[in-house]
Amino acid sequence: MFTQWGPAYSRKMLIWLLLTCVIIGEQQFETVADSNTTEAHLWNSDHDYEYVPEWFPSNRTLGSVSAVAFDASGNIVVFHRGSHVWDINSFDQQNRYLPISRGPIVESTLLVVNNQTGTVINEWGSNFFYMPHGLTIDRNDSYWITDVAMHQVFKFNPTVSTTEPALALGRAFQPGSDIHSFCKPTSVAVLDNGDFFVADGYCNGRIMKYSSDGRLVLSWGKNSFVLTISYKLPKGPIPENFFAIPHALTYAADKDILCVADREQGRVQCFNAKDGTFHSMYSHPQIGSRIFSVKYSPMNGGVLYIINGPQFTNGTRPIQGFILSMQSNQIIARFFPNNPQLAFSNPHELAVSENGNQIYVAELSPTVVHKFKRKNVVQRFSQQSQSPLSSEMFPVATDSKTMEENPYTSTLMIVSIVGSLLTTSCLLFCVWRTICPSSTVSGRRPRFSTAVENISLRNLNHSEQELRETV
Incomplete structure (x- = not known):
């Protein structure tokens, strides 16, 4: 050479x-x-979870599961799309839903499931929704639902009616960016006084705050999703208040802040709930470039439960659940199925019980809901003594000791x-x-060469549909 x-x-x-x-x-x-x-x-062993397989009734068929949430009684509510699928033919270039003539989903889209037995104890939501997305259940057991096909936000009081919403915002099947419209709204967060926030959404990239009776109080945020923006972004890191699909919301009551899963920018942005001013931002290289959902718990000074998803960049990260400390901005635990055949593929939303003992993760494809439960101290030390690797392939440690090598x-x-x-x-x-x-051979030094390793990089020219919806 x-x-x-x-x-x-x-x-x-x-x-x-x-x-x-x-x-x-x-x-x-x-x-x-x-x-x-x-x-x-x-x-932190306070957040050590184990996977619970086959908890959901095997005789129930789900469509793409877009959301899960706990009701006021501690039951888990599953929100799915039945026979409807979001694909490249679902919307036109103006974000209008195309197969309206097909009608609403005929199956019950909301299943109320006992979180201990896995028994379906109630179901409703048939013949109303077209493309379910977000579900939030407040302390009064009111259901707040977003439908991206209808471009609307609904509030239901199931004890009063499961067919007529108590509140409906937005114009049915009419996407828009004015104060009376939404464009594919994704999520809702509700305050104790009844005021609520809407993440709007795939097109507008904004957060809107409403009074309890549905009057708009304030709005902030600007769309920075590369497939839908109409302007050129400044060079350098994307500043706060810019959203590339605000995909999920969670309210931290003890801090009075609203946190937003900024999906395509791989970060969580938090804002003061009173006036919408920026508070803080959280991300981590282990999570990667996409965050699909976030939930808050006040444990240990405040932690964020985060679920990532398929990555569209080099150096991709595994699809997992992460628990991130808001104090240190560091990952303190992870959760994911312990069976590779059940590994996360397209997780979309998660729910965490109020005491932090249970986590549920909704998947679009395969159409499943994963369940995790927190290990107790006896189980942790018993499993650690039996095997050098825990069932989740991560070692366990008490708070007073350094964790063994991962x-x-x-x-x-x-x-x-x-x-x-x-x-x-x-x-x-x-x-x-x-x-x-x-x-040397025959007086002449032989030439040598180092083999060139051909590295096949992943094609990053993904279609618009791939980016829009792992949805």
Whole structure:
């Protein structure tokens, strides 16, 4: 390779490459080790969950599950799309729903399920919704629902009527950006006094606050979703108050802030609930570039339960649930199915019980609802003593002790070391072949070349539909 420039120059170049490789390998090792150490010290056993398989009745068929929520009695409510599917033919370029003539979903779209037995104890919502999206249930057991096809927000009081909403906002099947319209609204958050927020949504990229009787109080935010903006974004990081699909909302009552899952920008933005001014922002490289939902718990000074989704960037992250400390902006726990065959694929929404003992995750495809329950102290130490790996493939530790080494990140460390050693060995061999006289054949030093590794990068030219809806 370098022999055309002379043996001396070749030796210098190869030695330089050798030293560079060793330094890079050491830096990679130190980076991984430092990351492991940080997460190990922050891990919190208060948020250690185990997966509960086959909890949902097997005789019930679900469509794409867009949302889950707890009602006032602690039951879990499943909101699904029945036979309707959001695909490339669902909307035109003006965001108008196309298959209106097909009519509403004929199946019951809302199933009330006992969270202990998995029994369906009530169901309703047939022949009304066209493309369900968000579900929030307030302390009075009122259901707040968004339908992206109808471009509307509804409030239902099921004890009064499950067919006539107590409140309806927006114009049916008419997308818009004025104060009386929505365009594919996604989520609702309700305050204790009855005031509520609407995330609007796929097109407008704004948050709207209403009084309890449905009067608009304030609105803020600007759309920054690359597929729908009509202006050029400034260079550098996207500033606060810009949303690339505000996809889910959660209200932190003890802090009086509203937090928004800024889906396509991989971050959670929080705002003062009183006046909508910016409060704080949270993200983490382990979560990746897309966040589909967020829920708040006041435990340990405030934590965010976050679910990511399929990534459209290089260096993708696994699809998991994360628990992030608002105090440190660090991940303190994770949750995901312990069976690879049941792994998250297209999670869309999650619900966390008030005491934090249960988590449910809704999937669009496959059409399932995952359940997790918090481990108690006896279970944690029993499982840890029986196996070096917990059922969730993450080690368990008490709050007073440092978490043992994470087997996933340990593997990364080993791979990093082995990779550096193999590369170093290859370069040493090349140096030996270059320098050692005995390596010559018939008085002529043989040429050598290093094989070029062809790295197949993922095609990033995704269609508009792929970005819009993993929905």
